[in-house]
Amino acid sequence: MKLTTLLTAAISMPIMLAAPAGAESSAHVRRLLETKECVGCDLSGAKLRGADLREANLQRANLRGADLRGAKLGGANLYVADLECARLNKAELGGAVLRFANLRNAKLESADLNGANLRFADLRGANLEKANLSDADLMMAELDFAKFKGAIVQGAMGLSH
Secondary structure: OHHHHHHHHHHHHHHHHHHHHHHHHHHHHHHHHHHOEOOOOEOOOOEOOOOEOOOOEOOOOEOOOOEOOOOEOOOOEOOOOEOOOOEOOOOEOOOOEOOOOEOOOOEOOOOEOOOOEOOOOEOOOOEOOOOEOOOOEOOOOEOOOOEOOOOEOOOOEOOOO
16 A cells, blocks of 8 residues: 555656646747746747747747747847747747847748847857848857858858858
């Protein structure tokens, strides 16, 4: 009897510990959509496809693996945000602040990054094919293995043409 109780407790403990994290994440998504403010939030894996997040404050937010395809993030503050493996295809990021952001292996095909601040951003392995990087600031950004085929880079700083 005691062994069964111990086994049940041992098996259910990880499930009980995981539930609040999911609940916290969905609360963060609600807060972001309502207020456009979510500094340091855990939004990993969040489904924010097509969301209107213009001028949102997402400093230090965890957006790892988030679905932001077609999202409107123009002028958003993503300073030191973690966007590793995030899907940002066709996202509008014009004028967004992505300084020191982690965009490793992010999908940014056909994204609009016109005038975005990507100084010191980590874009290693990111796919920026057909992205608009006009007038973007990529000074000191890490670009190893990033794909730029068909990208518009006119006026971009920090790229060797």
